Amino acid sequence: MEIKLEGICKSFGANRVLTGVDLHVKSGEIHALMGENGAGKSTLMNILTGIHKADSGKIFIDGKEVIFKNNRDAELHGIAFIHQELNVWPNLSILENLFMMRTPKNKWGFIDYQKMTQLAEEKCKEIGITLPLKKLAGECSVGQQQMTEITKSLMLDAKVVIMDEPTAALTEREANRLFAVMKKLKARGVSVIYISHRMEEVFTNCDRITVMRDGRAIATSLTKDTDMETVVKNMVGRVLSEYYPERTNTPGEEFFKVENFSEPGVFQNISFSLRRGEILGVAGLMGAGRTEIMRAIFGIDHCKTGKIIYEGKEISIKKPLDAIKQGFGFITENRKSEGLILDFSIVQNIALPNGERLSKHYCINKKSEFTFCQKMSEKLGVKAEDIRLPAGTLSGGNQQKVVIAKWVGMNPKLLILDEPTRGIDIGAKRDIYDLMNTLTAQGVSIIMVSSELSEVLGMSDRIMVIHEGKLAGILEHKEATQEKIMTLATGGM
Ligand SMILES: Nc1ncnc2c1ncn2[C@@H]1O[C@H](COP(=O)(O)OP(=O)(O)OP(=O)(O)O)[C@@H](O)[C@H]1O
């Protein structure tokens, strides 16, 4: 199916988001859409799929003009949209999620679970993945939730599949499986619109690339006729030299220790220490237990045995508030359900863990709250029209920056970052790395869980590798290589 967008314009209130965007996606091609956070990629796709209405402009499918009334309408025309933010229902099983709105009924009118299971298993087999069909989606990893959404859209037998940063939550292995699926779709004549901030995967998997900047389509070219430097230049409007800043400070003395953390079936005997001003990278495959360990340290999840030694004394963390009181911050991997309250304003979100500092005699001082939040969002380059608007109106990457602003604002001693740059554009990523350097130079220590190996290698002083809930090894920065990490992460020696 061929798609043509012509002169699409869209404003939200006074905020002009898209200005005359043209996009042409040929049938059977994998077309990448790239651009900085807030460039308008998701909005353009929301318009194509009838979720938002364009102020002006036209949509043609196979040469015929169409107007979709809503998302369902677009689906019926064969366009599936896998959203940037996960849309699974946490209280339903994976199987029920897969058949949301289209549950097959048996001849007595009851939901036909047998048929559902059979269809789901067939589809999974076809794509080459396994999903815990009976498990509640809310109990599954972000990666599994993401694969569920992808599988769901493939079950629609769509002619066009839009993927808005599908690999942000996937491990390398899962991502490779997805690329194989994309190739299969392409062979069947299905078009894929692929939004991603990851340069390498775009260059290996996409046929053409359209770059957007500030609500305009800047350039479209065949992947083989362009290069990363040109794409980045088009995206950010300037040349980015080095990707990872140099680590300048030397970590100080050891001040934080985790001893023998164990939770049966989740992780075993995790012990490590942290020095002041150090960045400890945590690598491992999705599902290895990295997030679970961090959640236990922060008091979100239970941990059967284990001690935390802080400044030479054992401390007890039973709930997140205990951790916050010690000066620990936690940026979670799942910003939608844990990191942000989307209906709250940006100000309210940033102020949330900083209540004590911003209040006098238990009353929040509105003015200092606003000034403080403004300062923090400027520091992180949050692109918002007005910080009094709901956080849900921000683009995905800018939401992530608000989560970071929220925790950095409390002047933490220790920050746990779980996938801190997931879904963040190349320029803003660099800003976050610089910020990590500034923080560590001030003595803040950072534990950074990341599935992006280059990021772990580029930013960590030491790298801890987790394999199936066990500590597989800790590497010093100078001895660490991609191969060594992968070997440890997959259980090799
Ligand atoms: N529902 C909405 N209400 C108000 N403003 C919105 C809404 N949705 C998007 N915007 C604004 O539109 C602009 C473009 O956002 P969009 O989500 O399309 O960016 P994006 O290119 O997908 O970015 P990212 O890479 O961060 O996901 C942003 O400035 C955002 O704040």
Ligand SMILES: [Mg+2]
């Ligand atoms: Mg987006």
